[in-house]
Amino acid sequence: MSPLDKIVRRNDAPSMSRLPRRAGEVIDRSRPIAFTWNGKPTTGFDGDTIASAIAASGHRILSRSMKYHRPRGLLTADYWDPNAFVQVDDEPNVRSGHRLLTPDITVGPQNVWPSLDVDIKAANQLVGRFLAPGFYYKTFIHPQRLWPAYEKVLAQFAPGGTVDLETPLAYFDKRYVHPDVVVAGGGPAGLAAATAAANAGASVLLVEHEHHLGGHLRYGSTDDQALANGLEVAARAAGVEILVDSTVTGRYEDNWLGIVQRSHPIAEERLIKARAKTLVVAAGLIERPYVFAGNDRPGVMLSGAVRRLVNMYAVKPGERAVVFTANDSGDHAVATLEEAGVEIAEVVDARTGGNIVSTDGTQRATHEVELGDGRRVEADLLVTAVGWTAPTSLLNMSGDHPVYDPASARFFPSGTPDNVLSTGGIVGDGTTDQLIEHGRVTGELAAGRSAAVRHRLQATTARAAAVDGPEPAMPADDRTPLDRHPHPELFRSTTHGIVDYSEDVGSKDLVSAATEGYDSVELLKRYTTATMGPAQGKLETVNTVAVLAEARGETIAEVGTTIWRPPYAPLTLGALAGRIFEPERVSSIHSWHVANGAKPILAGQWIRPEHYGDPEAEVRNVRTNVGLIDVTPLGKLDLQGADVPKLLNLLYTNKWSKLAVGSVRYGMMCAEDGVVLDDGVTGRLEENRWLMTTTSSGAGTIWEWAENWLQTEHPDWEVHVTPVTTAYTSINIAGPNARTLLARLTDVPLDGDDFAYMQVRAGTVAAVDNCVMWRIGFTGELSFEVHVPAGYGLHVWEALMAEGTDLGVAPFGLEAQRIMRLEKGHFIVGQDTDGLTKAPTTGLHALIKMDKDDFVGKPELRWAVEDADANPVLVSVQMTDPTVVPPEASQIVRPGTNEILGRITSSRYSPTLEKSIGLAHVPPHMTAAGTELTIVLTNGDRTTARVMEHHAHYDPEGARLRV
């Protein structure tokens, strides 16, 4: 019987199958898992990857390539497999070579239209010669007006899976860790390093990319697998924290590492931010494909792939194989395939000059392999073992520049900082025992270096445990280097083939690009997109460099390589975003507001009541009865010390030395440039104790501002500043009935003679001691601002509401307050001022005491005062049409032109005055009462307004608040 007859040639005929039980298999045959593949019910086992389950079911083709839609089968059968991206339910671009099978999932191929079997877009292959690198850039740039049409068409050819916008949001998590040692890679060297470091007293985090520890041992012989198990047991016994299915994605300054932990029990993915004292890179080696004609034909696999399929998943990868080998891995693959019952048609040994040239067959299956000597061998499986890529990404990120060694046919690291070490295949070759020994010594070195770093941290951190003795010296690296075994340089055969499977870039494309002038490896990469796919160059980089070197007639060392940057492997945006922290601040009355229908508004981080249904009604109630507003967010600072007046004189523009105990005063603060920084009221509670209030948004800033001046300029002053913003619940009681209401709950005399406007008292309110009461207000009505120890804030609020029923008490929110403050003409820092507003602009010249010795902003303010025409002025305005309320920030223009003269800073309809009112910035020459302003509305229409004599539209004499 001809060997051909043994090979099933039908396109969809199963040529892969599940083997009898293998000694080291990772599947659990007692737990079958049903799923759907390409529309058909299929079964795998627990422990299968999606790809191994599909392969075991006899399916050779998983997806099609992104550009030419060529059918693609397994190549590496692991995380990096570029041919195994599939759609799983609503999740696109799933790495089926890595993702474990779970019950009832629906798996489909990608880049197929309309189906995996019949793909019309495969016609791209017919015009492939015209789809050279840069085709899109060159073709669709002219005429530019047609780009929208081009874009629509090209979008139809976008590769990848389908994004379902209805997919529920997944949960992603974050974690911060500070291990002494992080080991990236759980192969024999990595496991040995982790164990040794832990046994030396270090805290160790081991991160393994795949699901199983042991690296290449895991898919090796029975003895290899037993050794891997032993190494894992030792690591766990030593206390190593082990993360599998996780990747160190990046190394940043001072060994700050990003680690993505996939398939976490409580999260889709978890991003771990690790600050490692020492990083050990034990990333192993990644097997490199060979470039030749037909190298992407289903049935062409790397030696690691067939060993994984056979030894881990008990999948027979073909019936009759040609093995092209240049190393032990290829040799082991021969043995593995024989054990699996695969007929070995030919072993082509590159070490003795053997070569392969091409495959032949259908697009869906390999039928024949052409050898370098001209023979053609019938086979449905071609296994290549042509060398390795050292995944030096993390070392690159540590500043290392890998150097190519032609004798070993791979790059090696050249030098890293003291806190980054490497071990295992990435730095050399050897027997398993030699790799383990190198790992062990590396682990001990890492532990020693970490101990030195930890000693330094402890010695310099106040809260840390005490350390004994001087800082130990950083241990020297006296490891015996691993050998480098000779390896033939095998990158491309005598024919051309695919270099980047993910991006469908062939060696011809690279040569073409180099001929066009893109002959720098960094340019070539970007122009052709080679190495820029999901494999991130792990499979393609060295071949790309080799093809370019050949095109340039230079050596690989001369061409150099691209620099790997983070991430080592792609991670999701969800992982990067992680757990979302959005702190919210609420007052102690918040629950009452919620229960009583308050409409919330976010003011900074504070959630505050904007109104309780009808802000204009709230205004009218304050004007006629009494209202309560929760003003807890007002910044509050406790100031103590003999030099507080000095501080106040420095920070405020007005004078404070003579403020009597029991009085409060309004003040305005400026920055050094004279720009208004904040404002508020400060009261003198005792001779050396003051309470300062700031704007709500300025609370933190002014605390830091005060501390900054005290600590840097006046450390000799005796002032202690303590933030007490939320030590108090602050309630403003406003309205004609305010005094009557408060009097029902306090024994503090409230009559005008006893407690005059702009005075402060301490006392008991609603049986709560240590309340502070100020007679001030923002609404223009008789007001008492009561600051209650916050734990009793709700109690006092509820007591006020209960006691004031007959007085018409009602809550009012921020909107009503804004209306009333505008009626009263009070400006708000940050709304009616901006980053250029100097103090004189506010019109509060009386508060700018230029005769003070000094205060913050004085030099600039002197100029501002002297050159009054240089700054705009804040004026009060009323619209000519009382029903038109120009939006805040509306422009004020010169009539008949678009010349901007100023802007409306605040505007509201006043229910009290039944007019549209506002505040505005205007040039100095337009401040006279009665000046008409032209305002541009949002729709382009224009309206007019009149400048008023006073800022206050309502009760300009202040009679109502002084009663």
Add this chain to the structure above:
Amino acid sequence: MSDTTPQFRSPVVATYPTDPAAELTLRDESAMTKVVIRAASGTPARASLAQVFAGSRTSGDVLIAGTRPDEWMLLGPASAVQERLDDMPTDGHVSIVDWTHSRAQFRLSGASATSALEKVCGLDWSDHLMPNGAVTSGSVAMVTCDLIRNDVDATPSYLVMCDRSFGQYLFESLIDAGSEFDLSVA
């Protein structure tokens, strides 16, 4: 005049199922008396407090924590704290502010307390850098907190204090962080 007896309200207003015997617990201790003291160099108050910055010690029922280079916090029952204050000399530049109402305070206890904190805070919680008694401040779930390691019966236990207004948010954030470790409110 109101004759209603005032009732202290915690910033944590939501209610949760409780299990004080759980392996990992979160307790709301916001009602505990908290007093912040600042004392200038050379004042006898500093000697009386006898606690260096970034550490803490227990004096009777009062925990004395060195929260800043010139700042201490006294935590404990009101009477015990007052007694301690009464004994403290206040000569010189010394200020005392009652922070009981200003700060939310939670106690996270259990073998996995550190693991829970690792999810919301970037500090190094190892015994080397944060031994029992250590005091520091840091961002917990993006909220600035004072943090004291105050083990109970050799079990890791942390006091987490923040501005009262963040209390409900932070309490829920800690519950969320601890849910992976079967946290229960105590």
